[in-house]
Amino acid sequence: xxxxxxxxxxxxxxxxxxxxxxxxxxxxxxxxxxxxxxxxxxxxxxxxxxxxxxxxxxxxxxxxxxxxxxxxxxxxxxxxxxxxxxxxxxxxxxxxxxxxxxxxxxxxxxxxxxxxxxxxxxxxxxxxxxxxxxxxxxxxxxxxxxxxxxxxxxxxxxxxxxxxxxxxxxxxxxxxxxxxxxxxxxxxxxxxxxxxxxxxxxxxxxxxxxxxxxxxxxxxxxxxxxxxxxxxxxxxxxxxxxxxxxxxxxxxxxxxxxxxxxxxxxxxxxxxxxxxxxxxxxxxxxxxxxxxxxxxxxxxxxxxxxxxxxxxxxxxxxxxxxxxxxxxxxxxxxxxxxxxxxxxxx
Amino acid sequence: xxxxxxxxxxxxxxxxxxxxxxxxxxxxxxxxxxxxxxxxxxxxxxxxxxxxxxxxxxxxxxxxxxxxxxxxxxxxxxxxxxxxxxxxxxxxxxxxxxxxxxxxxxxxxxxxxxxxxxxxxxxxxxxxxxxxxxxxxxxxxxxxxxxxxxxxxxxxxxxxxxxxxxxxxxxxxxxxxxxxxxxxxxxxxxxxxxxxxxxxxxxxxxxxxxxxxxxxxxxxxxxxxxxxxxxxxxxxxxxxxxxxxxxxxxxxxxxxxxxxxxxxxxxxxxxxxxxxxxxxxxxxxxxxxxxxxxxxxxxxxxxxxxxxxxxxxxxxxxxxxxxxxxxxxxxxxxxxxxxxxxxxxxxxxxxxxxxxxxxxxxxxxxxxxxxxxxxxxxxxxxxxxxxxxxxxxxxxxxxxxxxxxxxxxxxxxxxxxxxxxxxxxxxxxxxxxxxxxxxxxxxxxxxxxxxxxxxxxxxxxxxxxxxxxxxxxxxxxxxxxxxxxxxxxxxxxxxxxxxxxxxxxxxxxxxxxxxxxxxxxxxxxxxxxxxxxxxx
Numbered sequence: 001x002x003x004x005x006x007x008x009x010x011x012x013x014x015x016x017x018x019x020x021x022x023x024x025x026x027x028x029x030x031x032x033x034x035x036x037x038x039x040x041x042x043x044x045x046x047x048x049x050x051x052x053x054x055x056x057x058x059x060x061x062x063x064x065x066x067x068x069x070x071x072x073x074x075x076x077x078x079x080x081x082x083x084x085x086x087x088x089x090x091x092x093x094x095x096x097x098x099x100x101x102x103x104x105x106x107x108x109x110x111x112x113x114x115x116x117x118x119x120x121x122x123x124x125x126x127x128x129x130x131x132x133x134x135x136x137x138x139x140x141x142x143x144x145x146x147x148x149x150x151x152x153x154x155x156x157x158x159x160x161x162x163x164x165x166x167x168x169x170x171x172x173x174x175x176x177x178x179x180x181x182x183x184x185x186x187x188x189x190x191x192x193x194x195x196x197x198x199x200x201x202x203x204x205x206x207x208x209x210x211x212x213x214x215x216x217x218x219x220x221x222x223x224x225x226x227x228x229x230x231x232x233x234x235x236x237x238x239x240x241x242x243x244x245x246x247x248x249x250x251x252x253x254x255x256x257x258x259x260x261x262x263x264x265x266x267x268x269x270x271x272x273x274x275x276x277x278x279x280x281x282x283x284x285x286x287x288x289x290x291x292x293x294x295x296x297x298x299x300x301x302x303x304x305x306x307x308x309x310x311x312x313x314x315x316x317x318x319x320x321x322x323x324x325x326x327x328x329x330x331x332x333x334x335x336x337x338x339x340x341x342x343x344x345x346x
Numbered sequence: 347x348x349x350x351x352x353x354x355x356x357x358x359x360x361x362x363x364x365x366x367x368x369x370x371x372x373x374x375x376x377x378x379x380x381x382x383x384x385x386x387x388x389x390x391x392x393x394x395x396x397x398x399x400x401x402x403x404x405x406x407x408x409x410x411x412x413x414x415x416x417x418x419x420x421x422x423x424x425x426x427x428x429x430x431x432x433x434x435x436x437x438x439x440x441x442x443x444x445x446x447x448x449x450x451x452x453x454x455x456x457x458x459x460x461x462x463x464x465x466x467x468x469x470x471x472x473x474x475x476x477x478x479x480x481x482x483x484x485x486x487x488x489x490x491x492x493x494x495x496x497x498x499x500x501x502x503x504x505x506x507x508x509x510x511x512x513x514x515x516x517x518x519x520x521x522x523x524x525x526x527x528x529x530x531x532x533x534x535x536x537x538x539x540x541x542x543x544x545x546x547x548x549x550x551x552x553x554x555x556x557x558x559x560x561x562x563x564x565x566x567x568x569x570x571x572x573x574x575x576x577x578x579x580x581x582x583x584x585x586x587x588x589x590x591x592x593x594x595x596x597x598x599x600x601x602x603x604x605x606x607x608x609x610x611x612x613x614x615x616x617x618x619x620x621x622x623x624x625x626x627x628x629x630x631x632x633x634x635x636x637x638x639x640x641x642x643x644x645x646x647x648x649x650x651x652x653x654x655x656x657x658x659x660x661x662x663x664x665x666x667x668x669x670x671x672x673x674x675x676x677x678x679x680x681x682x683x684x685x686x687x688x689x690x691x692x693x694x695x696x697x698x699x700x701x702x703x704x705x706x707x708x709x710x711x712x713x714x715x716x717x718x719x720x721x722x723x724x725x726x727x728x729x730x731x732x733x734x735x736x737x738x739x740x741x742x743x744x745x746x747x748x749x750x751x752x753x754x755x756x757x758x759x760x761x762x763x764x765x766x767x768x769x770x771x772x773x774x775x776x777x778x779x780x781x782x783x784x785x786x787x788x789x790x791x792x793x794x795x796x797x798x799x800x801x802x803x804x805x806x807x808x809x810x811x812x813x814x815x816x817x818x819x820x821x822x823x824x825x826x827x828x829x830x831x832x833x834x835x836x837x838x839x840x841x842x843x844x845x846x847x848x849x850x851x852x853x854x855x856x857x858x859x860x861x862x863x864x865x866x867x868x869x870x871x872x873x874x875x876x877x878x879x880x881x882x
Contacts, residue, residue, distance in 0.1 A: 248815070270426055313417055
C-alpha cells in the first residue's frame with residue numbers, strides 16, 4: 001500500500017465546497033454544488049442538490065433520486081466495483097448506516113484512503129453490513145465518540161420497543177415512535193414484531209419506504225392515517241413518524257397515545273428528559289464508542305482524520321494509542337436529534 | 347436494590363404525577379420496611395454524608411473503565427451528571443446481585459466511609475462490578491447525594507397516605523424534619539394511630555379579604571387596627587410539650603427549611619403563633635426573591651443562611667399554655683403575644699408586628715402609600731375586639747394592598763415567544779378555579795427575570811401533557827401572582843372574567859395549585875372594582 005516515504009500528500013482535503021479528491025477531480029458529499037459528487041448516503045447533510053452529476057451505490061440510487069429529484073443525474077455502481085476517475089481508482093463499500101450507504105475507497109499511486117461517511121457495525125436488516133477496508137488513511141465520523149456511548153444489542157432494544165407497544169395496546173393506546181424518516185424508520189419497521197398490531201407511518205416515512213421496497217428490503221405492511229376513520233381505531237397501533245412531527249397537530253388524531261424517541265442520544269438521561277417523551281429507546285445508525293475503535297483498528301490505518309462529532313477527544317485518544325490523528329472540519333451533522341431543544345424549534 | 351432501581355425507572359420515565367404516585371405507592375406496599383424507610387428517606391431529600399470523596403470517584407471510575415482521566419472528564423462534561431457518567435463508562439457487570447436496598451446502604455455504601463483508601467477502592471469497584479445499568483446509576487446517586495428524581499416530598503407523602511389509608515397531613519408532619527431511616531421510624535410514619543401526630547397540627551389559618559375602594563365603608567377608623575401587610579410566607583409556629591412544628595398556609599411542614607426558627611422556638615413558652623416568615627437583614631425586609639431562595643431547600647447551607655436570614659414576625663396568638671385563645675379579643679391576644687415574644691431572654695428570630703398609627707382613614711391612606719418603600723404590600727386592617735376566625739369568614743380582616751388587583755393563578759398553557767425569546771416558552775396562559783376545575787382567564791408575557799424564564803421554560807418542557815400546534819398544555823403545578831389594572835365581566839371568557847394588562851408579579855413557589863385563586867375571588871375583586879369606579 002503506502003510507499004516508503006512516510007506520510008504522503010493529501011488524497012482528500014477539506015475545501016469550502018466539501019471534501020475534495022484532487023487526484024480524481026471529484027468531491028465526496030459536497031455541501032456546495034460541484035461538477036462531480038460521490039455520495040456516501042442520502043441523508044440531507046451528505047447529499048445536497050445542485051451538483052452536475054452524482055455517483056452512489058446502486059442500492060442507494062432510488063432513495064437518492066427521491067431526495068434530489070427526478071432531474072438529478074445519478075449513476076449507481078455496485079459495491080466493490082472499481083471506477084477509474086481521472087487516474088484514481090474509486091470504489092464504494094457498505095458502511096452499514098442506511099440502505100445504500102457507502103464508504104469511499106480511493107487508491108492513487110499505491111496510497112489507499114477510505115472515507116467512512118456515517119457508519120455503524122451493529123446488524124441492521126435494511127442495509128448491507130459494514131465492511132472493514134484496509135487503508136493507509138481513514139477518515140472517520142465521531143458522532144458518538146465518547147466512552148459514554150455504548151449501545152445494547154438491537155435485539156434488546158427492539159424487545160423493549162415491542163414490550164412498550166404491546167402494553168400500550170393492552171391499555172387501549174396508540175404508540176407513537178419518533179425516528180429519522182430515512183433509515184431509522186425503516187430499521188424500526190423491519191425489526192419490530194409486526195404481529196403486535198397495525199403499523200401506521202407518517203407520509204415522510206412512507207415516501208422513503210417506497211425506495212426501500214424497490215430495492216427488495218422486506219418491510220411489514222404499513223398504513224397511512226387516511227386509512228383510519230376514528231381516533232379509537234388507532235388504539236394498539238404503532239405509529240412511526242419523524243421527530244419534526246413531535247409538536248405538530250398531526251398527532252392529535254391519535255387520541256390517547258404514548259410517545260417515544262429512538263436515537264443514540266437517548267442513552268443520556270438529560271437528553272431523554274429534554275425530549276419530553278414517555279420513553280427513550282437507544283437506537284442509533286451510528287457507531288458507538290467500542291464500534292468506532294473496532295472499525296478504526298480494522299482498517300489498519302496509521303493516519304486517522306476525524307470528522308463531525310466528538311472530534312477532539314477521539315483525536316486525542318487515538319494519538320495516545322500511537323496513531324497519527326487529526327481533526328478534519330466538515331459540515332456534516334451526525335445524528336438528528338442532537339440539537340438542544342432550547343436553541344432550535346422543536 | 348433492584349426493586350428500588352425499578353421504582354426509579356418508573357418515576358423517571360413518567361411525566362404524570364398520578365403514575366409517579368402509583369409507582370411509589372406500589373413500592374411502599376411491596377418493599378420490606380427496612381427498604382421502604384431508606385427509600386422514603388432519600389426521596390424526601392435526605393442524604394448521608396458522602397462516603398467516597400468525589401475526586402476518588404472520578405479517578406477510580408476512569409481506571410475501571412480503562413480510559414484516561416481527561417477522557418472521563420470529557421465524558422462527564424457531555425453527560426453533566428457524575429453518577430450517570432460513572433454508570434455509563436464502567437464495563438458491563440459480572441453477574442447480578444439480589445441484595446435488598448437496606449443491605450446495600452447499611453452494609454456496603456455507608457461502610458465505605460470508614461475504610462482506608464485502598465480497601466475503599468477495592469470494595470467500591472466490587473460494588474460497581476455487581477450492579478447493572480440503572481442500579482449502578484442509583485447506587486452512585488446515593489453516594490454523591492442529591493437524589494433529585496422528579497419526586498417531591500409531597501408525592502412521597504401522598505403515596506404513603508394512599509398506601510396506608512392515612513390523612514396526608516398526618517403523613518406530611520411525620521415525614522418533616524430530621525428522622526433516621528429505621529424500621530421503627532417507618533412504623534411510626536405509617537402508624538394508623540393519628541392522634542399522636544394530631545398534637546402537632548396547626549389551626550385553620552384565618553384569611554383576609556381584599557379591600558378595594560374607600561376604607562371608610564368599614565366604619566369609624568377607631569374600630570380598626572392597622573398593621574403592615576408583609577410579603578413573606580404565612581406560617582404557624584407550634585410549641586407544645588415535646589413538639590415544635592412550623593406549618594405553611596398550604597399545610598406543609600416547613601421546619602426543615604428554617605433551622606434558625608426551630609433553634610429559637612424552644613425559648614418560647616407553650617403556645618401557637620400565627621405570623622409571617624420573612625427574609626430580614628439590616629433591620630429591613632429583603633425582597634421576596636431572597637426568601638424564595640430558602641424555599642424547598644432542606645437543611646440550607648451556611649452560605650444561604652448568611653445571605654438570606656429569616657425572622658418569624660408574629661401577629662397573632664392562637665394558643666397559650668394549652669388553652670385555645672382564638673375566641674379572645676384581638677387586643678388581648680396581641681398584648682400577650684408581645685409579652686411572650688419580648689420576654690425571650692437574649693433576643694431571638696421572633697418579633698411581633700407593630701401597629702401603624704394613623705388616627706384617620708386619610709392619614710392611614712398616606713401611610714399606606716409608603717408601603718413599597720418599606721417593602722410591604724400594603725396594610726392589614728383587623729377589627730378591634732374580633733376573634734381569630736376560621737377560613738375566609740368575611741368582615742373582620744381585610745388586606746388593603748397597594749397593587750390594585752392581584753390573583754394567584756396556575757400556569758396551564760405555554761407558547762414560544764418571539765425575537766430573542768423565540769426559542770423559549772415565554773407566553774403563558776393562566777387559570778383559576780371554578781367549581782373544582784381550572785379555567786383559563788388571562789395571558790401574560792412579562793414580569794419574570796431571565797433566570798426565572800429559563801426555569802419556567804425547563805419546567806414546561808418537562809411537564810408538557812399535550813401539544814396543539816405551537817401551544818403546549820402544561821401540568822398545572824406552577825402558581826404565579828398576577829397583577830392587572832382592571833377587570834370586567836365577559837361572556838367570551840370561560841371564567842366569565844376579562845382582565846386588563848395582566849402581568850406576572852412573581853412566582854409563588856410557596857403555593858400549591860390548590861391554593862390558587864377562584865373565580866369567586868375574581869368576582870369579589872370585580873365588585874370592589876365597580877364600587878371604586880363609582881366612588882372615584
